[in-house]
Amino acid sequence: MPKMKTLKSAVKRFRSTSSGEFKKKKSNLRHILTKKTSHRKRHLRSKNLVSKSDKNHVRFFFPYI
Structure with missing residues (x-):
């Protein structure tokens, strides 16, 4: 089965915190x-x-986080 791809537009908009939440501007x-x-x-x-x-x-946009 191929690797799941991360949505690149989401990478530019969101950052994950150490507690598993997401930060945004x-x-x-x-x-x-x-x-x-x-x-x-x-x-x-x-x-x-x-x-x-x-x-x-x-x-859903970050399959490996």
Whole structure:
């Protein structure tokens, strides 16, 4: 049976933690930044964990993690 392939687009978007969860970058920090407050932009810079409902879906993309 051939090796299962990792979804390469998911590799660029998610990182796994040592406890088996996944980190992701928050959205809404690419363009149209003038109308967003500094407080909002500063908090969007931090990483976020994938929710429990999406965790199994993301795990499907990484067959060997």
